[in-house]
Amino acid sequence: MDVSRKKLVSAGLLAWYVGVSVWMAQTPADPQFWLIASILPAFFVVVLVATYRHLPLSPASYGLITAFLTLHTIGVHYTYAEVPVGLWIDQVLHLGRNHFDRIVHFSFGFLLAYPMEELFRLSTSVQGWVVYYLPVMTVLGLSGLWEIIESWVASAVHPELGINYLGSQGDIWDAQKDMAAALYGALLCVSVLMIVRALRGAQSELQSETAE
């Protein structure tokens, strides 16, 4: 893909994200939660735009990041425990709780492990298994950091609600399950990546053999 096409795709993704954000900013279910939970993604997008010239990622990475941020924006609009899709899944499968938050934690690992892998590939000289190990560790580390920040916010804003403020929906293992979901997502993403690359490598070998 040439440079101008790449730029166009990136700009389109940014426009999509801004559009969704503005739309979802109308009458959020809990304005305070919406505000707090929107700070970090907004900051993240600003960093991505600012580093675009310096260290442009591939359109695939930007697409994955946009998909994740879109999911988060939807979750923040309804507050995670009340997202209609999650309620619907709960009704159909009789899960006992709204699993939308768990899905987004899984997506954090599954969708963002590849952009991280690309970042490490471009900005460090790592090779071999470390290329796959570092994104998984980064996903898990950031998930842990997220849980820590959440606990600080909850203690600062609503100390009387305790862990229930975080949409734990009465589950004392909520933090651990969230981190595990992100870990599974990252492991799945990295596995897919390894398989795809192995297949591609085999294919190109085959092609060069037939060419000879």
Added chain:
Amino acid sequence: MNTGMTGQKRAESGNRRLLLALLLSYGVFWVWLAIDPLNRRDWLLENLLVLTLIPLLILTHRRFEFSLTSYYLIGLFLMLHAFGAHYTYAEVPLGFWLRDLGGLSRNPFDRIAHFAYGLLLVYPIRELLVRRAGIAGLWSYALPVCVVLAQSGFFEVLEAIVAMIVSPELGNIYLGTQGDEWDAQHDMAAALAGSVLTMCVLLALSSCSRGRAKRSVS
């Protein structure tokens, strides 16, 4: 040339002797604390980690040798852990003393161990990443912190699984939340703080020595 070779060899065998002494002293300490732990099953559970880590370090010693500093730091952390395992963490006398001294609501020894985990083990992790994976620059300070935090999170997940599978009663002892609903987050934050502290000190030291080298050149 020849004397240089023997000098290097002598240093290597000196290192090996120090490492053996470290291993031996840890072994003695460990056996002493293994004789009569407060709760044998919890002690066993806590030591599963140690019983995998030490053989792993010995077996990989030929393929990857850490610096002496790293081995000392790992040894120090494992001694702290053996101490905690003996008293099932929530009952460590030193922790009770600290609790009364600081007017705390719980025995803080487990939190200290989590902090020490970050403080002491981030250095060996960095060494591994720098020497094996070729990570350099600022990444070599950020990524070890990330790995420590990830391992802490992974440990909390493992703890949760163990607590759910094994008898809930032992699970509670093993978890040692002592009624803190933010226990997992506090543990991870302690490890994060420890690792950030060590990396900041290391960064300051390396920039200091670089500045001194520049000055001596000019």
